Amino acid sequence: MKLRNKLPVPALVALQLSLSPLALSVSGMAYAQVIVPFEVRALDRGTDGAAKVFEPAVIRIQPGETVDFVAWDFGHDLIAVDGLLPAGAPGFKGYKNADTSVSFDSEGVYVYQCAAHKAVGMVGLVVVGDPKVNLDAVLASYQGNMALSEPGIARVGALLDALKSE
Ligand SMILES: [Cu+2]
Numbered sequence: 001m002k003l004r005n006k007l008p009v010p011a012l013v014a015l016q017l018s019l020s021p022l023a024l025s026v027s028g029m030a031y032a033q034v035i036v037p038f039e040v041r042a043l044d045r046g047t048d049g050a051a052k053v054f055e056p057a058v059i060r061i062q063p064g065e066t067v068d069f070v071a072w073d074f075g076h077d078l079i080a081v082d083g084l085l086p087a088g089a090p091g092f093k094g095y096k097n098a099d100t101s102v103s104f105d106s107e108g109v110y111v112y113q114c115a116a117h118k119a120v121g122m123v124g125l126v127v128v129g130d131p132k133v134n135l136d137a138v139l140a141s142y143q144g145n146m147a148l149s150e151p152g153i154a155r156v157g158a159l160l161d162a163l164k165s166e
Pocket residue numbers: 042052075076077114115116117122
């Protein structure tokens with residue numbers, strides 16, 4: 001576990017000690033929403049035991065919001081998968097072992113992967129607003145996307161199917 005995300009806590013605790021129990025819980029919630037609103041962690045092992053995952057594998061935000069991709073474990077990067085993004089939306093990437101914040105403006109589904117672990121299908125989805133904007137287009141083309149490995153295609157397919165069945 002890394003400490004960097006917890007650095008503000010001592011100051012917060014000092015503040016909370018001076019507040020009533022009710023204010024304490026309210027301020028705790030505000031902290032969680034304001035400091036780490038949308039965080040995806042690159043992990044060697046997910047909470048369900050799966051190896052090499054982004055967690056959560058699907059994160060949902062609204063247009064204009066930002067996702068913080070946290071290099072939680074060693075050796076991970078991230079890169080958007082060309083062809084599996086909303087039409088006209090820019091790609092994005094994060095370098096190995098670097099925390100990366102990305103703001104998303106265009107609605108729809110974005111597929112990305114860890115290039116270092118492409119072979120084992122370390123993939124994730126960002127869903128901005130309404131996934132229906134490009135969900136059918138992504139479903140129709142992901143299996144033929146040359147940037148993905150077979151395990152990557154399998155994981156992307158499972159994530160897209162779950163989105164489709166909502
Ligand atoms: Cu990785």
